[in-house]
Amino acid sequence: MSYSESLSKLLASADASEGCKLAVTSKGRTYVGTMMPHHDFSAPDILVLKLKSGYNIGVRMYGDSEVHVTERPSGRKKGAPPGEPKKGMKKLVLIGTGGTIASYVDYRTGAVQPALSTSEMVNAVPELRDIANIEARVLFSIFSENMNVEHWQTLATAVSEEIDAGADGIIIPHGTDTMGYTAAALSFMLGDVPKPVVLVGAQRSSDRPSSDATGNLMASARFCVDGGRAGVFVVMHDTHGDDSFAVHMGTRVRKMHTSRRDAFRSINAPPVAHIDAEGKIEFSGPGRAVSEGKCVARTGMEKKCVLLQSYPGMDPEIFTQVLLASKGVVIAGSGLGHVNENMIPAIKKAVDSGTVVIITSQCLGGTTNLNVYNTGRDMLSAGAVPVGDMLPETAYVKLMWAIANSADGNGAVEVMKAPLAGETGDRRVA
Numbered sequence: 057m058s059y060s061e062s063l064s065k066l067l068a069s070a071d072a073s074e075g076c077k078l079a080v081t082s083k084g085r086t087y088v089g090t091m092m093p094h095h096d097f098s099a100p101d102i103l104v105l106k107l108k109s110g111y112n113i114g115v116r117m118y119g120d121s122e123v124h125v126t127e128r129p130s131g132r133k134k135g136a137p138p139g140e141p142k143k144g145m146k147k148l149v150l151i152g153t154g155g156t157i158a159s160y161v162d163y164r165t166g167a168v169q170p171a172l173s174t175s176e177m178v179n180a181v182p183e184l185r186d187i188a189n190i191e192a193r194v195l196f197s198i199f200s201e202n203m204n205v206e207h208w209q210t211l212a213t214a215v216s217e218e219i220d221a222g223a224d225g226i227i228i229p230h231g232t233d234t235m236g237y238t239a240a241a242l243s244f245m246l247g248d249v250p251k252p253v254v255l256v257g258a259q260r261s262s263d264r265p266s267s268d269a270t271g272n273l274m275a276s277a278r279f280c281v282d283g284g285r286a287g288v289f290v291v292m293h294d295t296h297g298d299d300s301f302a303v304h305m306g307t308r309v310r311k312m313h314t315s316r317r318d319a320f321r322s323i324n325a326p327p328v329a330h331i332d333a334e335g336k337i338e339f340s341g342p343g344r345a346v347s348e349g350k351c352v353a354r355t356g357m358e359k360k361c362v363l364l365q366s367y368p369g370m371d372p373e374i375f376t377q378v379l380l381a382s383k384g385v386v387i388a389g390s391g392l393g394h395v396n397e398n399m400i401p402a403i404k405k406a407v408d409s410g411t412v413v414i415i416t417s418q419c420l421g422g423t424t425n426l427n428v429y430n431t432g433r434d435m436l437s438a439g440a441v442p443v444g445d446m447l448p449e450t451a452y453v454k455l456m457w458a459i460a461n462s463a464d465g466n467g468a469v470e471v472m473k474a475p476l477a478g479e480t481g482d483r484r485v486a
Contacts, residue, residue: 060100063117067103075129080105082121087113141189146224146281148184150192151214153207153230153238154199181270187277188224200231200238200257205456208238209355212245215253216353224346225252225280227273232257232311232319235290239306240453243288243477245355250347252280253288255306259317268293268317271333275301278335285343288477289328293317303329303337307450307479310420323420324445325478356460358383363452365418366395372402379406379413384455384468386414387440388448393417393424394431400438407439412458412465414472415442416451441469444480454479 059067072078072091080087080103089105092112098104102114103123115121141147184190195214196207215226230238239255246253256276258269276291288306295318304322313319322328326340361384364375379385379402387403389395393415395403403413415435417424424442426432436442443451451472458471475481 058100059094062119063101063103066117066121066123070123070125072123072125076125077127078103078105079124079126080115080117080121081123082115082117087115088126089113146188147222148188148190148225148227148277148280149218149223150190150227150229151211151218152192152194152197153203153211153228154197181273183270183274184277187274188281190277191223198231200234203231203234203238205241205357205359208241208245209357211238212242212353212355215242215246215249216351219249219251219351223251225277226254227276227280228253228255229273230255230257232259232292235320236309236311236447237449237453239288239290239304239309240447240450240479241357241457243306243479244454244457245353245357246288246351247354247476248286248344249288249351250286250349251351252283252285252346253306254280254303255288255290257292259293259315259319268298271298272301275331275335278331279303279329279337282335283329283337284346285328285339286346287344290320291331292320294327294330299333301331302327303331305478307454307477308447310447310449323447324422325481354457354461357456358459359456361385361452361456361459363448364388365448366390366399368396370396370399372399375399376402376405379403379411380409382406382411384412384414384459386416386448386452386455388416388418389424390418392422392428392432393426393435393442394429395435397431397434400431400434403435403440404438410465412455412468412472413438413440414451414455415440416446416448418448420447441472443472446480450479 074091074093076091078091087105089107092104092106101117103117104112104114106112195211218226235255235257242253254276256272258272272292279291290304290306290309291301294300294302304320304327305325308322308325309320310323311319312321329337329339331337360382362378362382363386365388387395407413415424423445426436426442458468462468462471
């Protein structure tokens with residue numbers, strides 16, 4: 057949808073275009089801001105301005121409305137080239153996948169644009185160069201809800217390549233919605249990765265005053281340089297403010313709020329560490345130290361797996377064929393991991409046919425235990441396999457990996473029971 061004829065003429069007569077700073081008067085009120093691009097969600101008589109505060113407003117324009125250009129754009133300035141690596145500084149590689157964090161503000165128009173080149177990704181937060189020598193590559197530029205198994209495999213391979221080429225740490229800007237799934241996938245695919253691999257996101261886009269993008273990226277870089285820990289992690293804001301950041305284990309983290317800056321939480325385990333605004337790192341316990349050596353990526357994944365949530369009235373007639381058609385199924389049961397008793401024959405039929413059926417709890421906190429009630433014991437007799445306090449999404453990703461990297465279903469079950477990347481254990485946080 058484009059501007060209405062009258063608004064188009066008004067803008068043309070004022071010689072106003074995107075990126076110009078305007079003084080707009082409509083219905084007796086004057087607004088000053090940068091003219092933003094018109095998009096399909098705006099009505100044809102709406103002019104969008106970015107105010108000094110950083111927020112956008114839509115101004116309805118009428119026949120007597122006025123537009124005056126007060127300042128014209130000078131063109132978006134390109135950031136300084138990286139230059140020669142600085143001696144004594146570690147090398148970090150940013151591997152871009154997309155999401156809110158992998159964007160920059162086009163200062164010509166004020167619009168948020170995806171970073172499509174390595175220089176744009178690095179220049180978005182030039183302060184990173186004070187922490188390490190930064191290189192970057194854009195692997196994908198997609199919304200995180202569109203990530204799939206092939207993306208995980210490509211990403212794991214890219215991480216392995218960069219570490220083997222000499223990177224001291226990897227930072228992966230990623231959309232927040234499915235970041236936990238990707239972190240779990242990398243945790244299993246990369247195994248005993250010798251360097252830190254940090255996924256980082258942003259809850260607020262970089263054109264908003266409350267953006268968390270820069271702080272999260274800086275905390276990620278500081279952890280990679282000064283943390284001395286190897287593994288796959290997620291780094292995000294730990295509070296509403298900019299004073300604390302949490303480092304989460306890649307197999308224990310979940311997004312717990314749709315929009316808060318501190319949306320991410322470690323489940324059934326404490327965060328690996330906290331980082332303050334000055335970069336001080338406080339660890340909650342011991343971990344695996346960084347080391348030299350190659351990074352081996354085992355990227356096999358069985359895609360014929362499903363993740364189901366048990367619910368009252370779950371109809372076995374609907375789900376039996378799903379169970380039988382899948383090589384692996386994760387069911388997030390209620391409470392200790394239970395399903396409606398009418399689902400147990402379907403589970404047994406699936407297990408007898410070769411499907412691996414894994415049980416977790418939708419409660420998140422606490423652990424599964426199928427030995428307490430008759431329903432649970434019947435599920436065990438049917439062949440269902442509980443996996444302790446493992447998150448449902450982590451169990452789903454691990455099952456895909458376990459089946460692809462095991463000789464048979466029994467081997468996959470043994471892999472699911474064994475803690476490989478801190479995904480399950482006896483220690484829990486209330």
